[in-house]
Amino acid sequence: MAQTPLAYLNAEFLDSNEARPIRLLSEYLEPLRRFHDQKIQDTVVFFGSARVDSRERAERALKTLRARGVPVADGKYEIELQKSRKAVEWARYYEEARELASLLTTWSRTLESDNHRFVVTSGGGPGIMEAANRGAHEAGGKTIGLNIRLPFEQDANPYITDGLQFEFHYFFMRKFWFAYLAKALVIFPGGFGTCDELFEILTLAQTDKLSKKIAVILYGSDYWDEVLSLKPMVEWGAIAEQDVELLQRSDAPADAFQQLRDHLIANHLEPPSEQEAAAPGIAKTRG
Secondary structure, eight states: OOOOOOGGGOHHHHTSGGGHHHHHHHHHHHHHHHHHHTTBOOEEEEEOOTTOOOHHHHHHHHHHHHHHOOOTTOHHHHHHHHHHHHHHHHHHHHHHHHHHHHHHHHHHTTSOOSSBOSEEEEOSSSTHHHHHHHHHHHTTOOEEEEEEOOSSOOOOOTTSOTTOEEEESOHHHHHHHHHHHEEEEEEOSOOHHHHHHHHHHHHHHHTTOOSSOOEEEEEOHHHHHHHOOOHHHHHHTSSOGGGGGGEEEESSHHHHHHHHHHHHHHHHTSOOOHHHHHSOOGGGOOO
């Protein structure tokens, strides 16, 4: 008679509704162990659209489309051409996210610490996520990708550090890891997912649910000024006037880096207060 498998080795049970709490806990404990083993103390998270491509690829695609050519009367071609031109314009954000991640990583590597500080982190996929991981990788630093398993494949980009590529089933556990280690966020132009992540962090900051000061930088005024205006929220009384100050703005990698550096030095490199020193950090989670 075959032995009955131990419950914690029973794949059928682990995939059942009853075992959901175990799966949730696994998406907390397994990343926690890896972050500890790789000496990751804290992060700076880059959010933004997965649809932004590098300038090289965008220009190559436009060149290919033009070379293919079709009669002028073909309206579909004109639409494709317009989208491709927009993609080249949009590519500036890929290159600027890449540059900013490189600047931040180069600086963070000069810090004296037993742990890795302010590690560039993204959602692990293409677009702005790839650009951030790529810039950090090119600067010689560690870089993290917190991917999500979706019905349509979102493959992890190739610039994530070995051992720091994660794949989550539960969106809220992925969001937990974005927020838990983050000391700053940079929000590049993006869609619903980017806005969801932005407002989640703003809500946590507004309601004092974050145990540390976190900088939130909106990058790209041309985009965000059209898409996001908080002034009506203040005028209607939906948010307080000081809530608007939770957001900083930037339009250049050097300026965004200076804002990040100033915030990180002032709030996370100065000697901690007694309360901060007592807070459970990632580097001292395991007793």
